Amino acid sequence: MFDKLSLSLIPLLPLLSFLLLGLFGRKMFKHFSGIIGTGALLASAGLSLSTAYNYFFVSGKVDGVYQKITALKITWLEFSPGVSIDIGILLDPISVMMLVVVTFVSLMVHIYSLGYMKGEERFSTYYAFLGLFTFSMLGLVISSNIFQIYIFWELVGVSSFLLIGYYFDKPSAVAAAKKAFIVTRFADLGFLIGILILSFNAHTLDFETLIQRLTDPNSEYMRSAIAPAFLGFSSLTWGLVLVFIGGAGKSAMFPLHIWLPDAMEGPTPVSALIHAATMVVAGVFLVARLFPVFAISCPGALELVAYTGALSALFAGIIACTQTDIKRVLAYSTMSQIGYMMFALGVSGYGDESGLGYMASMFHLFTHAMFKALLFLGAGAVIHYVHSNEMNDMGGLRKHMPVTHITFLIACLAIAGFPFLSGFFSKEEILLAAFHHNKLIYAIGLITSGITAFYMFRLYFSIFWNAPSPLERAGGEAAHGEHHGEGGAAMMLPLIILALGAVFAGYIPFSRLVTSDGKPFETALHVIFSIAPVTLALIGILIALRFYKTQNDLPEKISSSLSGFYRSAYHKFYMDEIYLFITQKVIFNLLAKPAAWFDKTIVDGFINRLGTSSEKVSEEIKSLQSGQVQQYAAWFLAGAIGLGIIFIYMLTLN
């Protein structure tokens, strides 16, 4: 049915490429390392596609239901019967879909980097890291064991760290890498505790068994898990919430999102791959993986997911409107879109039609991967051309970069939800699901979609229209830009392919393929329902058009009339400052300083006192050690007689 070897090769080929390039790349294939990495990934992507075809259309469906298939399972570390860390491959609709997404986007990025990173000093190291990341991400999505997913989760974190800090001679890149690592690590602590709680309750680490045990209301595991445990919530709720915190950390959900904008210090293709299309959706994937437990056993935790997602979506959208660094705009846009996916999961139910949100979330994940990767790669091309991240340095580039211009426009339309592009379909499904479930979240989603359209087109117009950039007017830099043009075929090809994806990915009948319980259902497009979001999107686009198409002073007027709000949004609502305040003022002063004081004065003081007092005592008694043998003999004699007296007169036994 599924060939174990070819399945294993999907993650192992990138790993091989990592090992090969990491160990020998710099010496032996300095110029071919890109080709090697790309070749490995091409094979991997081909295998993924064939697996997906096989799963979805040939052998995955039994009696009309997509099965969960454990294709491979190696018991690695067994703690007790039933509780073991396995390394395995679990195939179900979402993991197969993720295989395709990861390998496809990664392949695009590999190809793109051939052009973008050309001539870099550490070219092969870069490809090695890309290989490592791809391996980790693939391992993550096919995990059959909750501990396996944790292992790969951390590996993903490490490779993200390495890639953000790729330009390690730049202090800001180093700081960003550290920040990303520490923030996600902090969240992963929650994930780990969550894993322990869940596995403690279910007596297993295996996903399928765990889900089955924790969703069956009659099982004994369930009864102990839903008993109130701590602060009035059951241990199951705590476990799920902690797992979600881990997911929120990776997926940059409010308030753990602070690392994502800074992570844009990495090379732009890396941002496209890791911080837009694949790694940051790991949190969504995690919630989706445990979705039955969330939906059936603990709707409360799912509410938290929904509100966190909605809040993040709106919050990030507002910030995105004010940023001037184009990559940061895209980063906040990513956060906003992931918020969409999260709240789509949050408003979903389990099974059949009520699982619409789940399906929509996965659908949006898929389409988002296409157009967001495209946006980042397009932004990369622009940055490559202009040598700056700042909007103010750009403008009027449409004539100079026609391919980038068109593809970027497509992506912007797609993300804005313009009809008949991919983003339109997935977003409609999400809003529909939210509409049925929770009107407040629906309203937030609707507003956010308008905002999304606005800031995306603000970005688009600022880059490609508006006035010619100051640099171009100066002439010097522009000449350099003209010199290497838009970038070679290696950079244009992925843009075109992804643009095609952004247009047509929406026509995939997702509801027949990826559903919460594996049973396909039909969805129809509700034209009436679509009017509101599309109108809002058009309004957003038109405002952006008015503001930014040509140079004018409207944006300044608006921003100054909203000065307080604008400024706080520009400063990302002072989230970084709040974190700094909490860590440096509150935690350092209230916790760390007393602890340090205790350590220094009590613990160290005790040891020091021990040392000094023994030194004093020995100073006092050292004159006994006179070197006069006869004195010693006298003491010895006195001691012997003293002992004799004690034993004879005082310690008599009878």
Added chain:
Amino acid sequence: MTAQDIIFYLLAAFTLVSGFLAVTTTKIFRSAIFLLFSLIGIAGIYFWLEYEFIAAVQIVVYVGGIVVLIIFSIFLTQEAGSNLPNTAMSKKITGGLAAVFGFGFTLLQVLQHKFTGTTEQGIEPSVTNIGNRMLGVNEFGYSLPFEVVSILLLAAMIGCIVIALKKPVEK
């Protein structure tokens, strides 16, 4: 008081007086000679106790060996006729007090204790018996300690040579 008693008292007095003089006299050579007398007195007590073999060993080893060795070392390190430096009075008092107190204490213990010996037939401490026991390997044999002491003596001999060797002058 029989003749035996008188002989014992004489021997004891001789031993103790010589010993006391040995540790108090100011000329070291005299001291060595008094030690010799004291050791001979002890040998005499052994004779009086009818342990002739031990008495003989005492004379051969102590009188003939150790005291001669001591006298040699005196000759090597001292001007034989000169007086020794005086001991500080405080030291004499401390040492004397310690000795007297210890003596009194031990004497008290010995006098208070009731010794009960065996009633079995004794063994004649003849040279034959000693020899058989000394090299015997049965229950009452002492061949193992004998060997150990042999090795000890060897080690002491080597040790003496090593210690006393003149070190090569370092450049």
Added chain:
Amino acid sequence: MTGIGLTHILVVSIALFFIGVYGFLTRRNMIMMLMSIELILNSVNLNFIAFNKYLWANKMDGLFFTIFIIAIAAAEAAVAIAIIINLYRSHKSIDVEDASDLKF
């Protein structure tokens, strides 16, 4: 039959022992100290012989202890004198109060 018993000999032995102790504690010359030690050892030997004769005549343990102590005393005296002579070479003195290098 004689009136002299174990106690008499023990008293002699104790007296000799503390004479030795007195000498060891008061004399500064190392050879003198060595002689004091010989006196102490002899008093112990006398003790062993006395016990062997008056209490455990059926055994010869005390006698053998005496023999071994004599042997060991000989070895000890030889080693001690070697040390003393060596010390004399390096310090030009065998006064025990001069040999106080090993102190704080």
